[in-house]
Amino acid sequence: MSPLSDLLTDLARSETHVAAVTHDGPAELRAVLTEARSAGRRRLAVTFTASAAAVALAVTASALLPEPSTPVPAGPDGTSSAAPTPSPIPAATAPGLTRGQVAPHPHEPSIAWTTSSVDLVPGSDPANPPRIPWMGDSPHIGRVAFGAGDTTALVLGDGIGPAHVVGVDAASGVRRWSRDLVEERDQTGTHVCGGVDSAGRLVCVGSTPGAGAVLQVVDLADGRVTREVATGFAVYSLVVAGDVAVLRGFDGAGVEQVSGISTGTGEQLWAEVGNAPVTHTSTVSVEVDGGYALIGNDGDPRALDVRTGEEVTDALGLRLGRILDVWVARPGTGVRLVQDDAGTVVVHDAQGGAPLWELTAGTPVAIVPGTVLRVNGSAVFAHDERTGAIRWSVADSNGGSLVEVVAFDGQRVVLGHQDTDRRYTMLSAVDTSTGQTTWTLPVDALDVVLAGDRILLEHDGGRLTALMP
Amino acid sequence: MNRWQDVLAEVVQERRPALVGYAYLFTADRSRAEDLVHDALVRTAGRPRTLTDVHTAEGYVRQAIRTLYLDSARRQTSWRAKLHLLADADDAPSPERAVTAGLDVRAALADLSPRERACVVLRHVDDLTVADVAAELNLSTGAVKRYLFDGTAKLRTALGPDAVDEAPAATTSLTISPIGRTAR
Numbered sequence: 001m002s003p004l005s006d007l008l009t010d011l012a013r014s015e016t017h018v019a020a021v022t023h024d025g026p027a028e029l030r031a032v033l034t035e036a037r038s039a040g041r042r043r044l045a046v047t048f049t050a051s052a053a054a055v056a057l058a059v060t061a062s063a064l065l066p067e068p069s070t071p072v073p074a075g076p077d078g079t080s081s082a083a084p085t086p087s088p089i090p091a092a093t094a095p096g097l098t099r100g101q102v103a104p105h106p107h108e109p110s111i112a113w114t115t116s117s118v119d120l121v122p123g124s125d126p127a128n129p130p131r132i133p134w135m136g137d138s139p140h141i142g143r144v145a146f147g148a149g150d151t152t153a154l155v156l157g158d159g160i161g162p163a164h165v166v167g168v169d170a171a172s173g174v175r176r177w178s179r180d181l182v183e184e185r186d187q188t189g190t191h192v193c194g195g196v197d198s199a200g201r202l203v204c205v206g207s208t209p210g211a212g213a214v215l216q217v218v219d220l221a222d223g224r225v226t227r228e229v230a231t232g233f234a235v236y237s238l239v240v241a242g243d244v245a246v247l248r249g250f251d252g253a254g255v256e257q258v259s260g261i262s263t264g265t266g267e268q269l270w271a272e273v274g275n276a277p278v279t280h281t282s283t284v285s286v287e288v289d290g291g292y293a294l295i296g297n298d299g300d301p302r303a304l305d306v307r308t309g310e311e312v313t314d315a316l317g318l319r320l321g322r323i324l325d326v327w328v329a330r331p332g333t334g335v336r337l338v339q340d341d342a343g344t345v346v347v348h349d350a351q352g353g354a355p356l357w358e359l360t361a362g363t364p365v366a367i368v369p370g371t372v373l374r375v376n377g378s379a380v381f382a383h384d385e386r387t388g389a390i391r392w393s394v395a396d397s398n399g400g401s402l403v404e405v406v407a408f409d410g411q412r413v414v415l416g417h418q419d420t421d422r423r424y425t426m427l428s429a430v431d432t433s434t435g436q437t438t439w440t441l442p443v444d445a446l447d448v449v450l451a452g453d454r455i456l457l458e459h460d461g462g463r464l465t466a467l468m469p
Numbered sequence: 470m471n472r473w474q475d476v477l478a479e480v481v482q483e484r485r486p487a488l489v490g491y492a493y494l495f496t497a498d499r500s501r502a503e504d505l506v507h508d509a510l511v512r513t514a515g516r517p518r519t520l521t522d523v524h525t526a527e528g529y530v531r532q533a534i535r536t537l538y539l540d541s542a543r544r545q546t547s548w549r550a551k552l553h554l555l556a557d558a559d560d561a562p563s564p565e566r567a568v569t570a571g572l573d574v575r576a577a578l579a580d581l582s583p584r585e586r587a588c589v590v591l592r593h594v595d596d597l598t599v600a601d602v603a604a605e606l607n608l609s610t611g612a613v614k615r616y617l618f619d620g621t622a623k624l625r626t627a628l629g630p631d632a633v634d635e636a637p638a639a640t641t642s643l644t645i646s647p648i649g650r651t652a653r
Binding site for chain 2: 002003004005007008009010011012013014015016017018019020023025028029031032033131144363365375402404422446447448449
């Protein structure tokens with residue numbers, strides 16, 4: 001253990017002793033059981049409400065979204081010992097760019113532009129330049145960089161003043177627009193942005209004087225808010241799946257609210273309302289895995305179809321709370337990684353839920369078509385997603401650095417190599433079908449960030465570099 | 470009682486003090502740590518299927534402690550509001566406070582932001598990897614590294630480098646050397 005680990009463990013032990021002295025187990029147990037019994041949830045249909053600025057079109061959810069796509073089979077090297085079972089659950093609704101996906105990088109990327117965050121945020125202090133990733137003190141755990149078309153949007157903040165979302169020209173790095181991100185929920189403005197929809201619109205949440213909490217659809221090219229839709233509740237989590245924004249939060253009485261809103265029309269597609277105020281006992285996370293929104297991450301989340309809001313938890317056949325959150329190139333089509341009660345990571349068929357094989361070492365980090373990628377210290381291992389057989393591995397020969405999977409370009413994974421101070425010293429690309437390193441690029445960066453299909457580097461002093469294929 | 474209630478009773482009777490000690494690392498306040506553990510127990514008891522054995526159930530409670538703590542942080546309206554609610558820096562030291570080697574670990578911990586504290590505890594107490602911390606907190610690995618870097622730097626300033634840092638590792642040069650079936 002490190003000295004810091006020892007200090008913290010000693011502190012916890014000290015508090016344990018104090019707590020043991022005053023502990024009244026039977027009384028605590030009675031209180032816990034009483035409160036647990038009162039917990040519950042029901043689903044309600046709710047009436048669509050929208051602000052005056054909202055444009056609501058009478059379009060059904062099924063008309064908004066494409067038909068479910070055909071599941072993609074395992075990669076060519078995969079020996080499918082357990083063929084996927086056809087699932088009654090639809091696949092991803094509107095794929096767009098999946099998390100971690102960048103444009104093809106067949107060769108070593110070059111520098112598109114370099115700029116300073118001080119130049120992107122007028123009035124910022126050069127001695128304390130804005131940095132990314134940074135969500136200020138937003139209640140959300142959101143994203144920090146976005147991209148679509150010829151615009152890249154970055155969230156920048158210096159940790160003292162408000163954070164900003166800044167739109168820059170993707171080709172030149174020149175600032176086009178910026179919006180302050182306000183901290184207070186009842187403060188007029190934009191609070192946080194959650195993603196880009198399939199039409200390339202930036203989707204955020206904020207507040208207006210008249211409508212209160214609103215979903216905001218922002219033109220990425222100029223930063224204008226083109227649509228605002230009243231949510232009816234304070235939003236704590238926002239994710240975007242295709243043309244659907246999935247929001248989760250609490251109303252004024254503390255009752256949990258979850259809803260799906262079309263970013264294209266402003267129509268509220270579905271809503272779910274809790275039946276009792278929540279007092280300090282609810283997680284607020286929302287994730288999207290293919291066509292499903294995973295609500296809550298406290299060990300037992302629910303899965304909702306993003307198109308309809310229907311709960312599909314049981315149909316997925318997995319304990320969702322044990323699904324590991326890794327990059328998935330084509331969500332819902334290959335395999336899922338699930339941690340069992342013993343802590344073992346078991347790879348399951350994403351369609352039927354059948355267990356396929358177990359990961360016995362390292363940390364799984366990504367699923368690309370046909371392949372599960374695992375990091376173990378300074379090495380990356382690629383396993384056949386159906387059989388678990390190791391196809392290839394890449395390692396730092398000196399064993400002194402960490403390796404991280406930072407992106408997938410459809411054919412290659414981009415790896416970030418870090419030194420012992422966890423600074424990025426090199427990027428490399430490995431062909432996922434052969435395991436061959438196709439290029440390497442020495443870098444000196446604090447962080448690697450993806451904005452749309454681009455790779456950005458953050459350096460000391462607020463310097464930012466955008467790479468282009 | 471049902472089997473799950475037996476498990477819950479055992480967790481409450483036997484493991485609650487340790488859970489409070491664990492929760493304290495996040496809240497830096499004893500009463501709030503006890504509230505946090507209570508809420509986490511209620512959360513866990515509300516899903517009986519998670520209570521199959523004491524070890525597993527305690528794991529769920531610990532996970533609930535982490536997520537509830539972060540929820541609490543997120544649901545505050547501002548950073549400034551969070552500070553006094555989550556880390557009472559002016560709290561007078563109680564007699565039983567154990568100060569290790571003259572270092573006020575409690576005050577140093579209380580000075581961290583909620584996310585910094587969560588990252589530091591998960592990394593250095595739960596011994597999770599950066600990737601695991603990121604998955605646990607639903608953050609990017611870059612953000613986790615940032616919080617760890619900033620949090621550790623604050624602790625180093627408050628406690629001194631000897632209390633925080635491990636012996637420096639030898640610097641190595643990086644070369645890429647694919648191994649396995651398809652060596653470069």
